[in-house]
Amino acid sequence: MAGPLPTIPYTVDPLTEAESLERAEAFFDVMDARRSVREFSDRPVPRALIEHAIATAGTAPSGAHMQPWTFVAVSDPDLKRRIREAAEAEERASYGGRMSDEWLEALAPLGTDWQKPFLETAPWLVVLFAQRTGVTADGTKRKHYYVQESCGIAAGLFIASLHRAGLATLTHTPSPMRFLSEVLERPANEAPFILFPVGYPAEGARVPDLQRKPLSEVVIWR
Secondary structure, X not given: OOOOOOOOOOOOOOOOHHHHHHHHHHHHHHHHOOOOOOOEOOOOOOXXXXXXXXXXXXXXXXXXXXXXXXXXXXXXXXXXHHHHHHHHHHHHHHHHHHOOHHHHHHHHHHOOOOOOOHHHXXXXXXXXXXXXXXXXXXXXXXXXXXXXXXXXXHHHHHHHHHHHOOOEEOOEOOOOOHHHHHHOOOOOOEEEEEEEEEEOEOOOOOOOOOOOOOHHHHOOOX
């Protein structure tokens, strides 16, 4: 059994209570302006921005520090076209009968349908794959822990980083998503988790006027 990892000092910025509150409020204001976007510009996005967003996602905590994620960043037009075609095929089937009436009713205010042109318009598609198990250099499987939770946290940090950089995205999860493993030639130990189109919002882009629950409805103080 491996021994404990060596340790290093850990410190945080020495802030006053007022400074901490100011930072917290400023970050909330930034993130409260975030919206899921379906209207993208085809304006190029520098690869460095995608790299930094993925690196930020990789700072997420994970079960036993297994870091059970793989990000596949796609800018190739042919691959984006193939992904769109496969995604729309699944979405057409979902909207055409797979989804319950209750589900369709819940989606109706958002105005979504099976058509996903943003999958070609957005300069980048970033697919987060969850590594259900690890694979060592000799091909031995290695158990991963809390995979869904770990990838969920990484996805949140990825979204926050993109928004902070002035980019827009959408958490797209066509069901089923096996086609992403096939198109992107991922190994059997990985499963598609979320498909993120990434780019700048289109000029004149509009989003639903959604209202988030107030703090009083999402927290209980004990």
